[in-house]
Amino acid sequence: MQPTEFLKDLRQRGHRRTPQREMILQVICECDGHITADEIITRVRKRYPHLNKSAVYRTLNLLVQTGFVNPTDFGSGSVTYEIHRDPHHHHLVCRECGKMIEVDAGVFAPVERKLRDEYAFAPDLHHFAIFGLCRKCQKKG
Amino acid sequence: MQPTEFLKDLRQRGHRRTPQREMILQVICECDGHITADEIITRVRKRYPHLNKSAVYRTLNLLVQTGFVNPTDFGSGSVTYEIHRDPHHHHLVCRECGKMIEVDAGVFAPVERKLRDEYAFAPDLHHFAIFGLCRKCQKKG
DNA sequence: CTCCTAATTGCAACTAGTTGCAATTGAAAA
DNA sequence: TTTTCAATTGCAACTAGTTGCAATTAGGAG
Known part of the structure; x- marks a missing residue:
């Protein structure tokens, strides 16, 4: 747009x-x-x-x-x-080297289902920054 | 402690x-x-x-x-x-009425698995505030 | 107990972002 | 075109949190 x-x-x-x-x-x-x-x-x-x-x-x-x-x-x-791009996506961010990986929104589908079914809660699971360790930094650490 | x-x-x-x-x-x-x-x-x-x-x-x-x-x-x-309490938990927060629901960390297990398997990424999925709509506010809106 | 040094504190200045309010302005109606 | 009025802006003051630095202090070694 x-x-x-x-x-x-x-x-x-x-x-x-x-x-x-x-x-x-x-x-x-x-x-x-x-x-x-x-x-x-x-x-x-x-x-x-x-x-x-x-x-x-x-x-x-x-x-x-x-x-x-x-x-x-x-x-x-x-x-x-x-x-905003459709569909949503999320960002994996390595806390050691700062590497960023884009993942599509589908990753959270099971979470959304569970929260709806078990808690009757309709979550906005949009555009998260998820911190952690990338492949390389896992091996190093 | x-x-x-x-x-x-x-x-x-x-x-x-x-x-x-x-x-x-x-x-x-x-x-x-x-x-x-x-x-x-x-x-x-x-x-x-x-x-x-x-x-x-x-x-x-x-x-x-x-x-x-x-x-x-x-x-x-x-x-x-x-x-911190073990195991981890997360908070569902209703964006309309502010209601808070505690959910245990297990909800994110499928996400963790997928990120590890498909992206070789070890995520920290700790203590999120997840916004959305609670049961009541879904009915109202 | 005294000395030593790195960890910690207080302070003041700073960054990111928000807010209340008066002045301005977009745009719809007359 | 002019009027009108709510939406928006600029400003200054504010909040939450961070940072560099000099002064202080915890706590281990002698």
Whole structure:
């Protein structure tokens, strides 16, 4: 999806099209992967120096609420954001070497089933960062 | 486990027994459940008014690293801490009414198996807060 | 008991992110 | 085109948590 499409979709939900949101979305769409709020601010300010951080955080929260963007905390001190792709995926993160492996949402299907059946609970199992040890670091340790 | 036992165990790992750590551990052990850093500071200061927040956060991080305490982010704005119990457990949190249900670690066994078998990844599947909808709120919505 | 040294503390400054509020502005209606 | 009003922004102050550094201290060795 392109920024314009997201903005149209937001409009239909009663949100306004503002230059700030337009540029924030542009940067997120261009970046192709995970990006932090700080990096968004830096990139937008190259063209539009007056951007305020509140607007960025509020826009990001809006995009997360509407499901256009997924937040992930890799434990680096700042949350990263990524355009949502269907189906969901998760990230395995090696706590030794930092290696990241993407796994598809299906991994959690048995968990979802069990929580629904045994607890009548409908979980959101979206976009987790799962820490652990990768193959190489298991052998080393 | 009692504060004294934790302190002994820490000592064996090369950490010192300080009055700050002693009182922080006492408060965590007494509280019987989840407690925030801020609440720990408040409670310790009743007896020892000069406690600094850095010491609290550093002690909490130490206790998490050593596995004595589990951190959980319920999305309330501050992380909560809980004495570790074996076996691990997780928390289901209803995003509508806030209801919390404890589930044992076994729920994630199939995930662990799959990640080990298919990705050679050894995950830490400890003490998650899993958001979703409880039975009642599913019916309402 | 005294000395020594690394671990720990307090402090102040910092980072990431949130919030209340007044000023601005998008966009729909007149 | 002008009016209108809620949505949004910028700002400044705030919260949670982290960090670098100098001063203190636990606790083992002599």
